[in-house]
Amino acid sequence: MHETAILFLEFGAVLLGLGVLGALALRVGISPIPLYLIAGVAFGTGGVLPLATSEEFISVGAELGVVLLLLTLGLEYNADELMTSLTGNARAGIVDLVLNAAPGAICALLLGWGPVAAVAMAGVTYATSSGITAKVLSDLGWIGNRETPTVLSLLVFEDLTMAIYLPVLTTMLAGLSLLNGAIAVGIALITVSVVLIVALKFGRLIEAFVSSPNSEVLLLKVVGLALLVAGLAQQLQVSAAVGAFLVGIALSGELAEDAQALLAPLRDLFAAVFFVFFGLQTDPAKILPVAGLAALLALVSMVTKLLTGIYAARRAGIGKAGQARAGIALIPRGEFNIVIAGLAVGAGAHPDLGALAAAYVLILAAFGPLAAKLVQPFITAIAKRA
Amino acid sequence: MEVEQTALPGIGLRHDFTTRTGQRVGVVSHRTGRRDLVIYDKDDPDRACQTVKLNDEEADALAELLGAPRIVQRLNALHEQVEGLVSVQLPIPEGSPYAGRPMGEARVRTRTSASIVAVVRGGRVFASPGPDFVFGTGDVVVVVGSEDSTAEVADILARG
Numbered sequence: 001m002h003e004t005a006i007l008f009l010e011f012g013a014v015l016l017g018l019g020v021l022g023a024l025a026l027r028v029g030i031s032p033i034p035l036y037l038i039a040g041v042a043f044g045t046g047g048v049l050p051l052a053t054s055e056e057f058i059s060v061g062a063e064l065g066v067v068l069l070l071l072t073l074g075l076e077y078n079a080d081e082l083m084t085s086l087t088g089n090a091r092a093g094i095v096d097l098v099l100n101a102a103p104g105a106i107c108a109l110l111l112g113w114g115p116v117a118a119v120a121m122a123g124v125t126y127a128t129s130s131g132i133t134a135k136v137l138s139d140l141g142w143i144g145n146r147e148t149p150t151v152l153s154l155l156v157f158e159d160l161t162m163a164i165y166l167p168v169l170t171t172m173l174a175g176l177s178l179l180n181g182a183i184a185v186g187i188a189l190i191t192v193s194v195v196l197i198v199a200l201k202f203g204r205l206i207e208a209f210v211s212s213p214n215s216e217v218l219l220l221k222v223v224g225l226a227l228l229v230a231g232l233a234q235q236l237q238v239s240a241a242v243g244a245f246l247v248g249i250a251l252s253g254e255l256a257e258d259a260q261a262l263l264a265p266l267r268d269l270f271a272a273v274f275f276v277f278f279g280l281q282t283d284p285a286k287i288l289p290v291a292g293l294a295a296l297l298a299l300v301s302m303v304t305k306l307l308t309g310i311y312a313a314r315r316a317g318i319g320k321a322g323q324a325r326a327g328i329a330l331i332p333r334g335e336f337n338i339v340i341a342g343l344a345v346g347a348g349a350h351p352d353l354g355a356l357a358a359a360y361v362l363i364l365a366a367f368g369p370l371a372a373k374l375v376q377p378f379i380t381a382i383a384k385r386a
Numbered sequence: 387m388e389v390e391q392t393a394l395p396g397i398g399l400r401h402d403f404t405t406r407t408g409q410r411v412g413v414v415s416h417r418t419g420r421r422d423l424v425i426y427d428k429d430d431p432d433r434a435c436q437t438v439k440l441n442d443e444e445a446d447a448l449a450e451l452l453g454a455p456r457i458v459q460r461l462n463a464l465h466e467q468v469e470g471l472v473s474v475q476l477p478i479p480e481g482s483p484y485a486g487r488p489m490g491e492a493r494v495r496t497r498t499s500a501s502i503v504a505v506v507r508g509g510r511v512f513a514s515p516g517p518d519f520v521f522g523t524g525d526v527v528v529v530v531g532s533e534d535s536t537a538e539v540a541d542i543l544a545r546g
Contacts, residue, residue: 076396085395134396144400144414144424144434149392156395257417322432383430 010054014043018272029139029373031132033334033365036272037358040279041287051280058277065274066339067244068267071226073130074248075256075263077156082249083200085156092150092312093157096330099304101126107297113350116172120344123165124357125301129334129365130155136329136369140376147313147322151329154312162336163192163245167238169340173347188238192246195229199250206250215262222251222259223266241339271335278342279358286355294359301364302371305330321383328375332368337361402426421445473503474536476543478525483546490517498538500531 017039018032025032043051051058086093104125108118133155137143167188171181199206210225212218226244233243251259309327318326341357389403394414402412402424410426412434419442427435440448478485484492494502505512505519506526512519521527529539 081393081395084393130396141434141437143394143397144412144422144426144437146402146426146432149394149400152395152397318432319430321430325433380427380430380433383427383433 007054007057010051011057014039014051014054014058014276015269015272018276022272029369031129031135031332031334031365031369032272033129033132033275033338034362036275037279037282037338037362040276041282041284041358042279043276044280044282044284055280058273058280061270061273062277062342063240063274065267065270065272065277066241066342067226067230068223068263069271069274069335069339070241070245071222071248072260072263072267073159074245075251075260077159077249078203078252078256080200082156082160082196085153086160089150089153089157089312092154092308092315093161095311096154096158096308097126097161099308100301103297103300103304107293108350108353111350111352113353116175117344117349117353119169119172120340120349120353121357123162123169123340124333124337124360125297127158127162127333127336127340128155128305128330129332129336129368130159132332132334132365132369133329136332136372139369140372142325142329145322145325147309147316147318147326148329150312150316150318151309151326154308154330159245163196163242164189166242166340166343167192167233170239170343170347173344173349175347187236191233191236191238192242195243195246195250199246203250203252207253207255210251210259211255215258218255218258219262222247222263239343274342275335275338278338278345278354281342281345282354282358286352287359290352290356291359294356295363297356297360298363298367301333302331302367319383321379324375324379324382325372328368328372331364331371333361333364400424423448470532471530472533472536473528473530474540475506476527476529476536476540478521478523478527479544480523482521482523482543484521484543485523487521488517489515489519489521492521492542494529494539494542497542498531498535500529500535500539502527502539503530504528 018036021035021039022032025035101122102125104121104123105118107125108114108121113121133151137148137151142148168185171184171188174181174184210218210221212221226247229247230240230243233246234240248256306324306327309325309330310323313323313326337357338361341354341361344357345354387403389401392400392402394400398414398416400412400414402410404410409428410431412424412426414422414424414437416422421440421442421444423438423440424434425436425438427433489502489505494500503514504527505515505521506528507522507524527539527543529536531539
């Protein structure tokens, strides 16, 4: 058979399979991310149905998926919001960082995976999935709740932390010597700051350049700019994902909304491919041995996120029930944690890291939204009695 | 009465206040234009126990019902009083020959017998503007007159 034909057959089958899984997830009311991961594991080496020809194609698609994920994430925020959130919620944000990065870092150190893997695992347990959490908030009608701004500003804080964390992680993963590493981290941080300042001061100029009443032109300009900056960022040892994120932040207002609407289907497609690709890289035989550890880590990070939510909401003057809701809303992990683990695995971190992260995200992406749904009536009952 | 405003990063804005009877209500303004009318739980004051999702049109209709019934009544009364009289809102389109020129140069009343009663610019209303009032692109001109004469005004504003 012709190579292209096989590629289309395989890729088509994967996408169709994801579609069916997505429909299933919708019906049960959970996030489709865990199902995509499982699908990836099934298609990978050692899985039920290994893909032969399209793996390289899927790998490029996955890279695109990460870029689009972070670009659309950046589009959701404008630079002002980021700055307000940074100054107004620094204390809760730091509690979030310390409490939730610790479990992953400690776990990696206890396993003897070394400092680089510890930094990667810290990121895996730290970042809440803003995508899943936003969906939980809107599905359960929590958007109008008074604790919601607290939850959202924590998410913004996390995303901003990611903009600094990701380049640092990528330079560490590159395994440079201490001096060269420090220089590379310095360059990365300077790049991030320069882009943030440009976004804050000259956002309008970029917008004026990108803006177009024609949706085709707008789409091409936004994606083109994001990929260009992503490639440039990659060259400078800042990850491509961060570059795309910063482009998203630089664009705001109506333009960002239009671009978001145009990009959403594209992002959904390639992000799903990204999860599959991560699953592909994960050997199913390795998941079972780390399943117990992943469950324990998930349990610990559920408690730490709960505490984070309670702390942050109490500071904002929210009642007991609202504090609990804030904590529960922060539990889901998803795209970011996989992005981080993906970077680490790609750079040759400990071979078990991918499996552990996959199992961990599987649990929390599925259980987070479910927990919120199940616990809601209890919280209401407690509030009524108090 | 104090209305509290809270930013919702990534979503939009929330405004809320407590009524005199102690019921907390709010409106979440999504960036997409969607409006949620939110009613808070009395036992758990942080929780929205009822959320009514409204699109642009529905939110406008609700606002009108709540806030502007008298204006609507008066407008209706005006239309009933004088049969054949209409009031229309005409934008100054891009490329209009009168953009950047004073209203007097258009000689609207002389040429059509319809009257310009107000100009709306960026949410501000300039009532009964004088002949020196300078039109800008994007202004909305409120004209009162017969159906034919107001149509002529639209033509003048667009093409001169």
